[in-house]
Amino acid sequence: MRLIKQEIKVQFKARGLKLTPQRCAIYEMLVASTDHPTAEDIYQTVKRAYPMISQNTVYYTLSALKGARLISEVNLGHEHARFDANMERHHHLVCLGCHKIEDLYDHALDQLKISARRANGYLLESHRVEFRGYCSRCRQRQSRSKQKVG
Numbered sequence: 001m002r003l004i005k006q007e008i009k010v011q012f013k014a015r016g017l018k019l020t021p022q023r024c025a026i027y028e029m030l031v032a033s034t035d036h037p038t039a040e041d042i043y044q045t046v047k048r049a050y051p052m053i054s055q056n057t058v059y060y061t062l063s064a065l066k067g068a069r070l071i072s073e074v075n076l077g078h079e080h081a082r083f084d085a086n087m088e089r090h091h092h093l094v095c096l097g098c099h100k101i102e103d104l105y106d107h108a109l110d111q112l113k114i115s116a117r118r119a120n121g122y123l124l125e126s127h128r129v130e131f132r133g134y135c136s137r138c139r140q141r142q143s144r145s146k147q148k149v150g
């Protein structure tokens, strides 16, 4: 799902966002990644191509992209926000061990609805289900360390 520069230009223009090479690089990196990076991860990656970029520029750009609804913030209640440029309807598998976040597509989850009473006055726009647990790699690591003890 790698966007070419021209497409990014169109997306930005449609949302009234000024296109700078740094912004383009940040968005392109997010679109290309599926691992929901933190702002720090994004900064470290984009810095390789743009050594002069500041952390502030990265934070500012992320909030501009978020405001334009080109990306979303994946809030896990952890101290570091994670970002997602996948704006398709999807859900998440979250590893409590290594904090990996994977995309999950499930039509039945997409259809979840709650009554207006339960919505408690909220005008709902969307929902995302998060399944938390331990990924296969973390489970392997756990069973290995158990073997050592036992």
Ligand SMILES: [Zn+2]
Pocket: 095, 096, 097, 098, 099, 100, 134, 135, 136, 137, 138
């Ligand atoms: Zn894990």
Ligand SMILES: [Zn+2]
Pocket: 036, 084, 086, 090, 091, 092, 102, 103
């Ligand atoms: Zn996602």
